[in-house]
Amino acid sequence: MSTADDESVFDRYRADVDRPMRRLFGTYGRDRRGWFVLGVLANLVAQFASLVPPVVLGAAIDGVFGVGQFQLPLVPDGWLPRTQAAAFEFSLVAIAGAFVLTALATWVYGVAANEFAHGVMHEVRVDCFEKLSGLDMSFFDDKQTGEVLSILSSDTENLELFLDDALVSSVRLGTLLLGIGIVLFLEQPYLAVVTLVAVPVMVLFTLWFMRAAEPRYAARRSSIANLNTRIENAVAGVELTKATASEPYETDRVRGASRRLFDDTMHMLRLSYFYRPGMELLAGLSFALTFGVGGYWLLVGPPVSGAGSLQVGTFVTFLLLTQRFVSPLAEVSDIVDRYENAKVSSERVFGLMDIPPTVTDAADAVELTDVEGRVAYDDVTFAYPDGPDGANAADDEHAGRDATTDGGTDATTGGRADEGPVIEDVSFEAEPGETVALVGPTGAGKSTLAKLLLRLYDTTEGAVRVDGHDVREVTRDSLRDAVGYVGQDAVLFDGTIAENVRYGRFEADADAVREACRAAEAHDFITDLPAGYDTRVGERGVKLSGGQRQRIAIARAMLRDPAILILDEATSAVDTATEARIQRSLDRLSEDRTTLAIAHRLSTVTDADTILVVEDGQVVERGTHDDLKDGDGLYAALWAAQAGEGVVDELVDRADADD
Incomplete structure (x- = not known):
């Protein structure tokens, strides 16, 4: 975590961000909630449709291949076929239809969820950059370039991964658990209690993990930003570094920042790798407990009086459905990992968004027109x-x-x-x-x-x-x-000479650009270049000499024709x-x-x-x-x-x- 000595402006405002994830959805999700609702509904259809095959299979084992009656939860007996052949055909159509419906609903869900996630992140990126460009020079005097880039790239990427991946997985998991729970209780309530007994334990274990992991994720994000800043500074100052034979010094500084990131990452991963096997163990024990109790039930009889009967098909359905939620529950660690990263990143994003500019237009500010230049x-x-x-x-x-x-x-x-x-x-x-x-x-x-x-x-x-x-x-x-x-230092952007001269007067025509360059004594050297005014200058104008860059900057000022x-x-x-x-x-x-x-x-x-x-x-x-x-x-x-x-x-x- 940042100390008082290395605390940045982001950290100071990040500490005051309240409920960042709720703010993220409230600020940026409201206008795209239609996509979100469509995705949730499609997900509900997909997950419930995916439960049909194991339920129908269990019913077919008892009612088609066994001696019992063909029955399905929530389906009136009068709607179901009575002969074995008809029941088999019905089962085949139901299973195939369920797979088709699952595929279609999953496609709709994927499109809607990604429209929501990527649309939100597009708006977050643009708003972050707009906010950044509107901040005072005092902010940029105190900035850490690596941290700025970290917010605009890594932090927004973390939010996108959560909205696009973890949010999808959490909705899918929640829907799946709800659907499985409903089906299991309809099939055999007592065995359902046995199967789902591990779920509350998993919830408590997850809440403990989230509370313990949050400061570790925050420390890691801070270390990433610090390393980015250190590397950016080292690359920007490489000429001085080489001229003073200071490569070992810079390497040691990067090594220190990288070591801090390594330590913070391992501090986080040690906890994460304790949590993940723990969730897998609880999910596996739930499956084993279901198999043990159900097998005993079929071989010996009900484990407790009043538990009712258990058919082989129902037992198979329980095993299939229990296995269905073992793997998703094991994925909870990835969901929590994405969530914690997204929470820290959203705090940093909104920490940037909350920095107030001090140089602003007064409410009654007037336009400065017909400037004489006094x-x-x-x-x-x-x-x-x-x-x-x-x-x-x-x-x-x-x-x-x-x-x-x-x-x-x-x-x-x-x-x-x-x-x-x-x-x-x-x-x-x-x-x-x-x-x-x-x-x-x-x-x-x-x-x-x-x-x-x-x-x-x-x-x-x-x-x-x-x-x-x-x-x-x-x-x-x-x-x-x-x-x-x-x-x-003439500031040039990667682009053509003409584009750089036009910067600030983007509508200027080619004749005006050439006239400004002639006045700046730049036209001759520009026309000597292979591509003339269409020559790309490279990042920061590295393809031009210092004097050439300066004359381009003068031409830019001439094109703007300022009074002062x-x-x-x-x-x-x-x-x-x-x-x-x-x-x-x-x-x-x-x-x-x-x-x-x-x-x-x-x-x-x-x-x-x-x-x-x-x-x-x-x-x-x-x-x-x-x-x-x-x-x-x-x-x-x-x-x-x-x-x-x-x-x-x-x-x-x-x-x-x-x-």
Whole structure:
């Protein structure tokens, strides 16, 4: 089980989920209850039809091949044939007809049950992903990717297996036991009591097993998620691992997570393998007891006075029907196994569904239209949330990097609200068409300031305004439609170049895509590719170089044509010559737009209208490049460290030479 130290946001909300299986059926089964009812009815028909052959066989042994009268439970004697030949023909037709009816009803049952199960799980998967995509950035700062994937794949799969398999088996078993019990009591009540005496013991044994198994299943699910996270992190960081010769270290970490899963799995299986043989033993003893008492009855006489008579055919029917429920009862362990897995998984699914977003549209939010691009930060203070649904950007592997960047360079100074704000009392304005640059040391909070404009987080104090509107008072879609973002790491999805450029403007035609790529200086290299704009870029764009990926991202922003632009270290991940080429396309992109440019290389923002120097979450200097360069503050020191004014000329010269 998760400890207090490694408890995730899922665990905290999962603990509050009440009656998860009832909630699963109530939330997702209600609209598909027609399929469920049809499946149950078809199952009843199939199971009761399957009981006909052994009952008819027993009656035939006594009434056709023996000396007794041909009789069937619940069937009036006047409906039954009186001659042996007619009784034989009747038995043959009844047995064959029962098999046909069982097959047809089983087919209907299977179709209906699967329509119900897979339909429910389709809705659960989609709702889980929709909920996940709607959560705040603070959730993703604190996320464990492996656990997220575990919920969307393994947990929903467990629910599907229960609804598709275990639920089917439990309904079949319940119907079968009910039908067998009815038939046995109609045939011979005393022997029926003997046969079914083990059932209450099995029920009590099962209840004990479920109570003992539940925490073990929960621990195993947690271990699976932990191992998934460990492997995902190791694969994502394989380049660093190899560069630092840390393969043994990562292997030890995976080995530890795998060992925890092994221990939790064996802890569960030891109990399960005690339960399964126990159920098989009880079912077998029930059969043996029926055989012993029935055989004694036929050989010696009734075991107790008043028990009545027992015919050979009836005894055969008892043995056949008892054998019919021995195997299904032994399957109860599999049903319980599926149920416990599904219960834990549904708790985790609803734990995810119950995480409340904090960045939401106000009830009276208005659409942001006709955006001019005036941006103002009024006494903005921000601290990362520290709560069940909040982020802690400084914890564990997140320490030392900004939770808001795309794998970027702007680390925060903490992450917990109780460690103080990461942005404090920041105020500035950008008029329409102006460029404001944010520079400063790594970890100063520059990217966090930019993300507040996109409202990926809400300010703790103060306000961010666009055209005079507090961003919390406008709809998020209209705000983000007005703001374009180009980050350090260009995010590309597996698909064609054209599809990636269109992302966010999916209706754009081919001419608009090409025009955006020309403006981003990407058209030439795209047309040189064998498939041109239909070239698949691979997962995360691995088939393209860093500079090519970045120009695709710039083309995407150009196609969106936003009034406000955020450039977050957009050139820091490429070489200097490529940087100059990208910088030209960025200059073209930022023309006539309000631009917030976050820069590590100061040479890229020398033409900014205003430069803000950010340190420890505060603006410590502001002015133009010339004013700040000639001063004796932090900017002047950073400029001197980056080789001064010669950097710009060198970049341009190299780019021109390459072209």
